[in-house]
Amino acid sequence: MAAPQQQKLKVNGPVAVTANRLSDGAVVWRTAEGNWSTALADAAVVTTAPEAIALLEGAHKRDTDAVGAYVAPVVFGEDGSKLPGNLRERIRVNGVTFTLPGSATPASTLPAA
Amino acid sequence: MYVYDEFDRAFLAERVADFRDQVERRLSGALSEDEFKPLRLMNGVYLQLHAYMLRIAIPYGTLSSDQLRRMAHVARVYDRGYGHFTTRQNIQFNWIKLEDLPQAMADLAEVGVHGIQTSGNCIRNVTTDQWAGATPEEFDDPRIWAEILRQYSTFHPEFTYLPRKFKIAITAAPKDRAATKVHDVGLRLHRNEEGELGFEVLVGGGLGRTPFVGKSIRPFLPVRHVLSYIEAIMRVYNQFGRRDNIYKARIKILVHEIGAEAFAEAVEAEWANIRDGALKLTDEIIDDIRARFLYPDFAALEAEPAELKAALEDPRFATWYRNSVHKHKVPGYSIVTISLKPVGAPPGDATADQMDVVADLADAYAFHEIRVGHEQNLCLPNVATKDLPELWRQLDAAELATPNVNHISDIIACPGLDYCALANARAIPVAQEISKRFADLDRSRGIGRLHVNISGCINACGHHHVGHIGILGVEKNGQEFYQITLGGRADEHAQLGTLLGPAVSYDQVPGLIEDIVDAYLELRSSPKELFIDTVHRLGVEPFKERVYATH
Ligand code: HEM
Numbered sequence: 001m002a003a004p005q006q007q008k009l010k011v012n013g014p015v016a017v018t019a020n021r022l023s024d025g026a027v028v029w030r031t032a033e034g035n036w037s038t039a040l041a042d043a044a045v046v047t048t049a050p051e052a053i054a055l056l057e058g059a060h061k062r063d064t065d066a067v068g069a070y071v072a073p074v075v076f077g078e079d080g081s082k083l084p085g086n087l088r089e090r091i092r093v094n095g096v097t098f099t100l101p102g103s104a105t106p107a108s109t110l111p112a113a
Numbered sequence: 114m115y116v117y118d119e120f121d122r123a124f125l126a127e128r129v130a131d132f133r134d135q136v137e138r139r140l141s142g143a144l145s146e147d148e149f150k151p152l153r154l155m156n157g158v159y160l161q162l163h164a165y166m167l168r169i170a171i172p173y174g175t176l177s178s179d180q181l182r183r184m185a186h187v188a189r190v191y192d193r194g195y196g197h198f199t200t201r202q203n204i205q206f207n208w209i210k211l212e213d214l215p216q217a218m219a220d221l222a223e224v225g226v227h228g229i230q231t232s233g234n235c236i237r238n239v240t241t242d243q244w245a246g247a248t249p250e251e252f253d254d255p256r257i258w259a260e261i262l263r264q265y266s267t268f269h270p271e272f273t274y275l276p277r278k279f280k281i282a283i284t285a286a287p288k289d290r291a292a293t294k295v296h297d298v299g300l301r302l303h304r305n306e307e308g309e310l311g312f313e314v315l316v317g318g319g320l321g322r323t324p325f326v327g328k329s330i331r332p333f334l335p336v337r338h339v340l341s342y343i344e345a346i347m348r349v350y351n352q353f354g355r356r357d358n359i360y361k362a363r364i365k366i367l368v369h370e371i372g373a374e375a376f377a378e379a380v381e382a383e384w385a386n387i388r389d390g391a392l393k394l395t396d397e398i399i400d401d402i403r404a405r406f407l408y409p410d411f412a413a414l415e416a417e418p419a420e421l422k423a424a425l426e427d428p429r430f431a432t433w434y435r436n437s438v439h440k441h442k443v444p445g446y447s448i449v450t451i452s453l454k455p456v457g458a459p460p461g462d463a464t465a466d467q468m469d470v471v472a473d474l475a476d477a478y479a480f481h482e483i484r485v486g487h488e489q490n491l492c493l494p495n496v497a498t499k500d501l502p503e504l505w506r507q508l509d510a511a512e513l514a515t516p517n518v519n520h521i522s523d524i525i526a527c528p529g530l531d532y533c534a535l536a537n538a539r540a541i542p543v544a545q546e547i548s549k550r551f552a553d554l555d556r557s558r559g560i561g562r563l564h565v566n567i568s569g570c571i572n573a574c575g576h577h578h579v580g581h582i583g584i585l586g587v588e589k590n591g592q593e594f595y596q597i598t599l600g601g602r603a604d605e606h607a608q609l610g611t612l613l614g615p616a617v618s619y620d621q622v623p624g625l626i627e628d629i630v631d632a633y634l635e636l637r638s639s640p641k642e643l644f645i646d647t648v649h650r651l652g653v654e655p656f657k658e659r660v661y662a663t664h
């Protein structure tokens with residue numbers, strides 16, 4: 001079921017469809033083949049509203065893989081790689097921006113906005 | 114400590130079994146997400162940015178060492194080795210897999226802990242003073258009344274589908290540590306001239322997008338009427354509360370729209386019909402609940418033991434003692450606050466190892482009991498004063514003895530954009546940066562009591578409206594910006610903060626806070642005048658002039 005705001009979706013720039021994996025909540029991206037991947041690199045990136053809506057509709061057909069699908073902005077790096085298009089998506093992709101308590105792993109380093 | 118009866122245990126086991134079944138049906142596709150979501154929320158399970166979050170209630174902030182150890186176990190086995198204590202006497206685990214949730218809940222249920230009443234439009238976990246039962250200031254142990262309300266609200270069918278969530282807090286001391294004035298219902302226990310116990314009843318407080326300080330609708334309600342009176346409030350709310358608009362559905366909007374007087378009249382009229390009915394508490398019921406709270410077997414100890422006097426020679430111990438130890442009602446005992454705000458760390462987080470240390474220390478020195486307060490710190494309510502030096506050494510070794518309680522680095526912060534799907538901006542890294550700027554604890558002691566509260570969006574989970582300095586994350590053209598308010602407070606003189614000026618960017622916040630503090634140091638009438646009193650004396654203008662001049 002597409003949320004109302006998605007029906008009058010405005011797309012200005014590259015976007016992808018993202019959601020959370022049902023089993024563990026992990027961030028996943030909709031691929032061109034109609035699957036989900038945890039790698040943004042695998043995401044289908046589109047630039048028009050009808051294409052984005054088609055991706056969303058595909059995503060909503062089955063709700064046992066991923067939930068809460070929505071359209072998120074994507075930008076391209078200098079080498080053409082797909083990067084998250086805003087801070088929220090950067091945090092979803094790279095993880096929290098500080099070191100987790102008791103963790104030896106440093107915080108993700110956010111690329112400058 | 115409260116002794117649960119078998120009925121509670123059986124009820125919890127049943128709820129876990131139900132949830133296990135619901136998760137299985139969800140994973141197999143038999144339940145859709147729309148069907149499952151309200152079910153998971155009823156059990157305290159949220160979906161955040163990158164994972165599920167489990168919220169567990171800590172009724173009236175009281176935990177046994179076994180319960181805390183079990184939380185450490187859940188953090189270690191199903192999560193990433195830590196938990197987050199919140200402002201409403203809950204703990205949140207941020208990374209549990211849906212598949213693992215039923216087992217995590219089953220493990221917690223074994224020690225009587227659960228996520229019921231932590232989410233959804235029900236009466237939420239009733240909160241109270243973390244010093245309950247221990248502080249000499251109180252008129253009675255507020256947990257008895259919190260427990261009476263908990264039992265009544267958990268099993269009340271009508272209260273599962275209220276117009277909106279409903280939060281009750283109780284204080285039994287004149288000094289309000291439970292933020293009762295910013296709850297849907299605040300109950301303030303005191304004695305009248307005849308020496309009878311009763312509650313002042315406040316309604317319509319709350320934070321969120323439309324904050325209000327609660328209004329007193331009854332100065333004295335004899336304690337035996339507390340359930341019938343709450344029932345009357347709930348009936349009026351249920352009848353007139355707005356279900357059409359989620360932003361207008363809280364009781365505070367109703368109280369604001371019809372006025373506290375009209376609301377009080379409606380409640381009194383409703384109450385007149387039921388006050389002497391089935392909900393009137395008999396002495397028997399009250400005594401039965403009271404008897405389930407077991408108090409430590411306090412010994413007759415010296416109020417100022419030699420061990421303490423010797424340890425006070427050590428300036429580090431002395432600093433911690435002055436900051437984190439409070440007077441107990443029994444001579445020879447003390448209340449100890451455990452800061453979960455080490456400089457530069459996420460506020461309110463504790464690692465599984467730290468939870469184990471605290472549980473062990475509670476066993477060794479504090480009659481197996483731990484408390485959680487709304488400022489996201491822990492507390493050992495009953496420690497023999499002679500044991501303080503040894504307790505401190507062990508807390509210090511586990512990084513749990515930062516002497517910054519009630520100081521500027523004792524920050525309340527919500528999860529913000531690092532975790533929360535509703536956020537506009539980050540809160541935790543802002544708190545970390547501010548606390549690093551004030552890492553010099555001598556300096557922060559010189560500043561005195563100062564509460565900084567940070568929320569990542571208008572929902573106000575970080576209590577920014579009632580921070581002496583409040584910081585609210587907003588979004589402007591895709592960038593994080595922050596509005597600063599001054600002069601809010603959550604205590605018995607609760608007040609909402611006043612906006613200082615235009616929002617500033619993420620990078621500017623720590624500097625701005627330093628400037629505000631510098632302005633205070635310049636403006637205060639004497640080192641005895643607290644930040645909050647200077648703001649109230651002068652208003653925000655002199656701060657604004659000084660602070661924005663430099664930005
Ligand atoms: C997944 C994370 C969370 C979500 C989705 C969430 C959601 C919300 C929402 C929507 C409100 C506004 C309710 C209203 O005005 O009707 C709210 C209020 C509140 N939340 Fe949270 N919250 C989260 C985490 C937390 C945490 C970690 C804390 C404690 C640190 C917290 C404590 C509160 C408090 C104290 C309020 C008070 C405002 C009030 O009800 O008057 N929440 N929350």
Ligand code: SF4
Nearest residue numbers: 527533536569570574
């Ligand atoms: S205040 Fe906003 S950002 Fe912070 S936890 Fe609550 S809903 Fe999330």
